[in-house]
Amino acid sequence: MDLHLKGKTALITGASRGIGLGAARVLAAEGCHLHLTSRTAADLESAKQQIIQAYGVNVTCHALDLGAPGATNQLATSIGEIDFLINNAGAIPQGTVTSLDEATWRRAWDLKVWGFINLTREYYARMATKKQGVIVNIIGAAGERHASGYIAGSMGNASLMALSRALGADSHKDGIRVIGINPGAIQTDRQVIRWRARAEKELGSADRWPELVTDHPFQRLGTVDEVANMIAFLCSERSSYTTGCVITIDGGASQQR
Numbered sequence: 490m491d492l493h494l495k496g497k498t499a500l501i502t503g504a505s506r507g508i509g510l511g512a513a514r515v516l517a518a519e520g521c522h523l524h525l526t527s528r529t530a531a532d533l534e535s536a537k538q539q540i541i542q543a544y545g546v547n548v549t550c551h552a553l554d555l556g557a558p559g560a561t562n563q564l565a566t567s568i569g570e571i572d573f574l575i576n577n578a579g580a581i582p583q584g585t586v587t588s589l590d591e592a593t594w595r596r597a598w599d600l601k602v603w604g605f606i607n608l609t610r611e612y613y614a615r616m617a618t619k620k621q622g623v624i625v626n627i628i629g630a631a632g633e634r635h636a637s638g639y640i641a642g643s644m645g646n647a648s649l650m651a652l653s654r655a656l657g658a659d660s661h662k663d664g665i666r667v668i669g670i671n672p673g674a675i676q677t678d679r680q681v682i683r684w685r686a687r688a689e690k691e692l693g694s695a696d697r698w699p700e701l702v703t704d705h706p707f708q709r710l711g712t713v714d715e716v717a718n719m720i721a722f723l724c725s726e727r728s729s730y731t732t733g734c735v736i737t738i739d740g741g742a743s744q745q746r
Contacts, residue, residue: 490727491519492519492721492722492725492726493725493726493727494516494520494521494721494724495519495520495521496520496521496522497520497521497522497572497573497724498521498522498523498570498571498572498573499512499513499516499521499522499523499524499571499572499573499574499575499724500523500524500526500564500568500571500573500574500575500612501516501523501524501525501526501575501577502526502527502555502575502576502577502578502604503526503527503577503578503579503627504523504525504526504527504533504536504575504577505525505527505529505532505533505535505536506532506536506677506678506679507675507677507678507679508577508627508672508675508677508713508716508717509525509575509578509627510536510713511713511714511716511717512575512577512627512716512720512721513525513536513540513548514539514540514543514544514717515718515720515721516720516721516724517540517543517544517546517548518543518544519721519725520546521546521572521573522546522547522548523547523549524548524550524551524568525537525548525550525551526550526551526552526553526555526578527552527578528552528553528554529552530550530552533550533551533552534550536548536550537550549568551567551568554600555578555579555600555607555608556579556596556599556600556603556604557599560604561608561610562611564608564611565608565611565612565615570615570619571612571615571622572621572622572623572724573623573624573625573724574608574609574612574622574623574625575625575627576604576605576608576609576624576626576627577627578600578601579597579602579604579605580597580601580679581597581601581641581642581645581646582597582641582642583638583639583642584638584639584640584641585637585638585640586640589640594641597641597642597645598641598645601645601649602645602648602649605626605649605652606652609624609626609652609667612624613660613663613665616663616664617663617664617665619664620663620664620665621665622664622665622666623665623666623667623668623723623724624656624666624667624668625668625669625670625720625723625724626649626652626653626667626668626669626670627669627670627672627716628646628649628650628653628669628670628671628735629642629646629671629672630646630671630672630673630737630739630742630743631643631646632645632646632648632649632650632671633646633647633650633671633735633737634742635647646671649669650669650671652667652669653667653669653734653735654733654734654735655733656733657669657732657733657734658732659733660732660733661732665732666728666729666731666732667732667733668723668731668732668734668735668736669735669736670716670719670720670723670735670736670737670738671735671736671737671738671739672711672716672738672739673711673737673738673739673740674702674710674711674742675710675711675712675713675715675716676710676711676712676713677713680710681698684698684701684702685698687701688700688701705740705742706740706741706742707740711738711740715738716738719736719738723736
């Protein structure tokens with residue numbers, strides 16, 4: 490399906506690996522030019538070279554910490570206009586209300602929660618001036634399946650779900666669409682490392698990790714491409730009536746009782 494994205498420009502945060510890199514590849518395959526951000530310059534450069542060689546689009550890298558004061562304004566000012574903003578950077582650590590210390594909690598929220606909010610504020614205003622743009626927030630299923638052992642993530646993700654719904658409900662007045670995506674258990678490099686370590690401990694072989702996820706929907710983890718394809722579709726005019734909602738990609742896990 491041609492999504493008619495050729496020549497458009499997307500900014501993707503957390504783009505050097507996982508869902509961010511997957512989204513970059515899918516959008517590049519559709520002909521989008523890219524701005525990629527991450528905290529690690531070497532990883533960004535590797536992603537850039539892979540994408541340019543495969544798809545021949547323009548790719549610009551921005552190595553910075555979006556949780557740092559003023560970073561989102563710095564980034565938006567240096568890039569200028571874009572068509573699509575994919576907020577994806579940040580991973581909030583596990584922990585209970587008593588075990589997770591305040592400094593760790595604040596650092597995580599500075600990047601994921603405030604990073605999403607501040608970059609959205611920067612680009613919403615720019616998009617509104619031309620009455621066109623799409624913002625996709627990659628959030629996480631803990632925002633709807635709250636867990637006391639992941640309290641900072643549950644609370645942070647729930648707030649970003651509210652941002653997506655509240656802003657997206659009226660954004661059509663400015664010609665903008667705002668959507669959230671809640672990925673469930675996705676087969677990113679980070680997740681595979683975790684499952685391999687568990688398999689080594691419990692089964693005696695890291696390579697047997699797929700046996701540990703057979704209780705997940707469809708007896709597997711979701712794939713990065715399954716999320717990335719949804720991101721590209723939501724950015725396109727083929728999804729032009731979609732805004733103010735959160736789409737969950739977890740194989741139905743969040744609906745299980």
